[in-house]
Amino acid sequence: NKAGNKAILSAVLITGLFLGSYPMSPVTSDSLYGFLDNGLFRTPLVTYHIVGAGMLMYVLLNIQGLQKIFSSPVPVFLGKISYSLYLVHFPVISSFTCALFLILYPVLPYGEAFLISCLSSLFLIIPLSYLFYKYIDAAGVKLSKSFYNWLLNSRKPGSSGHIKQGNLSNTVFTVYNKIFK
Structure with missing residues (x-):
């Protein structure tokens, strides 16, 4: 199902951007990222950046339109x-x-x-x-x-x-x- 696939890829893209944007500074519990600072990972900064980057790579490898954009002359x-x-x-x-x-x-x-x-x-x-x-x-x-x-x-x-x-x-x-x- 193409529509379902697009919805999943869109969700993965948004989540990857969110995780990849995890702040370098200490996270306070009342920030947008507060719920991620829950002690689950010893180094959340590194973990969330790696997971976010992996999600973005997955999306880039599966959306032809983004591949065309990133292989155009200016990004190259x-x-x-x-x-x-x-x-x-x-x-x-x-x-x-x-x-x-x-x-x-x-x-x-x-x-x-x-x-x-x-x-x-x-x-x-x-x-x-x-x-x-x-x-x-x-x-x-x-x-x-x-x-x-x-x-x-x-x-x-x-x-x-x-x-x-x-x-x-x-x-x-x-x-x-x-x-x-």
Whole structure:
């Protein structure tokens, strides 16, 4: 029954989002999550986040419409640069966003200063993350693949399985020079 399946998947999606949103801070009994803090799990934060993530993955694997959305160009691009986003966002927020907010807040209402600071940061973080991905992250992945292949080839049958320090240093510099020069 397709309608029943959609209802079940919708319930699993909502429950997964709810559990995945379990707060990092201590939960009080009068909060929305108070009933979950019942002593059933030793580490409820970890448990509920894992269960919620599992539920979301189940829904994503079973709803074609969501699969199409997450495999469209924008989410794929953001996935490609996600590690670079992770590395770049904190320094930008800690410097640029804070400085811009401190400049704007005396002359604009709090909400407007906050919104302008955040949007400006987003327009800075995404291009910086792409450049970081293109020139640093991708080169690092290429270097590590070359190094892995060299290690794999150095352990061919008949070899002792040991890598000599001189060969290792020469190979690292050779791979580095091929990539960056």
